[in-house]
Amino acid sequence: MFNPTKRFNLTRRAIGAGLLAAGVAVSLSATAQELKQFSIGYQKTGLPVIARQQQVIEKALEDKGVTVKWVEFTAGPPLVEALNVGAIDVGWTGDAPPIFGQSAGANIVYAAALPSNGEGEAIFVKPASPIQSVADLKGKRVGVGKGTSAHNLLVAALEKAGIPFDQITPVYLSPADAAAAFASDQIDAWSVWDPFFAIAETRYQPRVLARSSEVLKVNTYFLANKDFAKAHPETVTTTISALGEAAKWADQNRDKVAAALHEVTGVPLDAQIIAANRTKFGIFPITDEIIAGQQATADRFFKLGLIPNAVRISDAVWTAPGN
Numbered sequence: 001m002f003n004p005t006k007r008f009n010l011t012r013r014a015i016g017a018g019l020l021a022a023g024v025a026v027s028l029s030a031t032a033q034e035l036k037q038f039s040i041g042y043q044k045t046g047l048p049v050i051a052r053q054q055q056v057i058e059k060a061l062e063d064k065g066v067t068v069k070w071v072e073f074t075a076g077p078p079l080v081e082a083l084n085v086g087a088i089d090v091g092w093t094g095d096a097p098p099i100f101g102q103s104a105g106a107n108i109v110y111a112a113a114l115p116s117n118g119e120g121e122a123i124f125v126k127p128a129s130p131i132q133s134v135a136d137l138k139g140k141r142v143g144v145g146k147g148t149s150a151h152n153l154l155v156a157a158l159e160k161a162g163i164p165f166d167q168i169t170p171v172y173l174s175p176a177d178a179a180a181a182f183a184s185d186q187i188d189a190w191s192v193w194d195p196f197f198a199i200a201e202t203r204y205q206p207r208v209l210a211r212s213s214e215v216l217k218v219n220t221y222f223l224a225n226k227d228f229a230k231a232h233p234e235t236v237t238t239t240i241s242a243l244g245e246a247a248k249w250a251d252q253n254r255d256k257v258a259a260a261l262h263e264v265t266g267v268p269l270d271a272q273i274i275a276a277n278r279t280k281f282g283i284f285p286i287t288d289e290i291i292a293g294q295q296a297t298a299d300r301f302f303k304l305g306l307i308p309n310a311v312r313i314s315d316a317v318w319t320a321p322g323n
Contacts, residue, residue, distance in 0.1 A: 035232050039069045040239075041079040041091025044265040045194045045275055046220070047114060047283065048092045051246040053260040060242040061235065072265075074174050077101075077147040080223070083108050089228040090239060094121075094149025094193065095218040099298045102316050103307035109229050109318035112222040112240050113290050115280035117149055118213040120194035123157055124206035126182075131189060134161040134209050141169045143178035143187040150191040152218070152297055155304065157210040165304055194275035195267045202271050218297065219290055222283060229318050237320050240283060247281040286317055 038061060042048035051057055058068045071088050073079040076097030082088045084106040094117060101108050123142070125131045131140065134157045144151050151170075158165055171178075171187050175196045181187045182200070189209065190200065200206055212218070222240065229236050250257050258276040262269045294313045301307045 035064075035066050035235060037067050037069055038235060038239075039071055039088040039090075041071050041073055041082055041088040043073055043075070043079070043092070044267055045120070045261060045272075046092060046279065047243055047247055047250065047281055049261050049264050050250050050257065050281070051243050053264050054246050054249060056242040056245050056249075057239055060238050064235075066235070074176060075145045075148050077145065080106055080108060083223055083225045086225055086227070088225070089232075090222065090224045090236065092220065092222050094152070094220050095216075095294060095297055096149050096152040096301070097147055098221055098223055098316070099294070099301060099311060099313075100147035100307055102311045102313070103298075103302075103309045107226045108223050109226045109316050110221050110286055110294075110313070111224045111229060111236055111318045112243075112283050113219040113286050114222060114283050116212055116216065116218045116220060117193045118280060119211055119278040120197060120275055121150055121153055121192070121212040122197050123150075123154060123189055123191040123209045124197070124200065125189045125209065126185075126204055127207055129188065129207065131209070132207075134158060135163055137161075137189055137209070138163050138167050139169075140188040141171050141186075142189045142191060143171045143173050143181050144191040145174060145178070146170075146172040148193075149212070149218070149220070150193055151306075152301075153210065153212050153215060154191040155300060155306070156215045159300075160215055194279070195261070195265070195271050198271040198274040199268065201274060202268070217293060219293070224318060226316075226318075233321050236318070243283045247283055250279075250281040291317060 052070050061068060076093030077100060079091045079093055080097045080101040083091055084101060098108060098110065131137065142154060144154050155165055158168065173181060175192055178190055178192060179196065182190045224236055258269060258273040261272040261276060291313050298311050298313060302310045
């Protein structure tokens with residue numbers, strides 16, 4: 001039975017078991033002289049899903065004889081761990097997962113930046129809840145994925161409201177487990193991103209306490225296994241270029257984006273319409289300003305004791321050869 005007072009932590013053993021259960025074989029592409037298969041990690045929303053539906057990466061790598069394998073994850077932390085061990089070559093996550101990964105010594109690099117989750121990430125409660133504001137979360141149980149972008153939102157929103165993080169009870173859950181806990185009122189509030197936020201909106205019409213767009217100025221990130229990026233830089237740059245094509249298509253075909261997301265993920269169309277309408281599409285180089293913003297997040301996490309070691313974001317930023 002779900003225990004709302006228990007704190008759930010992602011462990012290497014649990015993540016490894018999840019990867020095996022999903023049938024993910026460890027890729028040897030980073031050390032292979034000739035790349036044959038390219039593995040991409042993705043979640044149920046955003047630009048990578050559009051790219052998969054459009055097959056822009058497959059088309060870009062077809063002449064090189066490289067096949068593309070897509071591996072789905074429910075959240076960023078297990079995706080980062082998969083990158084670390086070489087089970088996937090590249091992947092997309094929110095702002096917090098690579099910070100947690102870098103602090104733990106993960107073998108990853110930042111390859112490009114994407115827009116933040118913005119309007120599509122929020123802290124919310126059910127309509128009948130007495131909780132009216134972030135300040136009212138003091139002493140309450142809040143469901144959130146540890147080390148996720150929603151974790152960063154929760155930390156920053158509490159800080160803005162003047163509530164120390166240790167004055168709430170974070171209940172660390174995967175989105176699926178948090179959805180069940182929210183449905184059964186075993187958590188008081190939930191911090192999560194689209195499409196899970198959008199699904200909750202269609203089911204509960206929740207009261208939104210804070211959105212990332214109101215609290216944070218952050219980005220999401222396209223990451224790579226460090227060894228893979230060093231061995232196959234052209235594949236990484238080709239993929240970033242293809243993602244740029246997918247972003248242009250998405251901006252010019254907003255009416256078709258939700259259907260494309262629904263087709264790939266199986267998430268109900270009404271929820272994907274909500275998510276698609278508020279998603280910003282794009283991919284761009286990592287600037288000094290973006291690094292500074294990510295560093296501020298990392299420093300906040302270290303100050304609160306949420307990560308074991310201080311990190312310097314610039315140490316993990318990948319530069320394509322010739323740049």
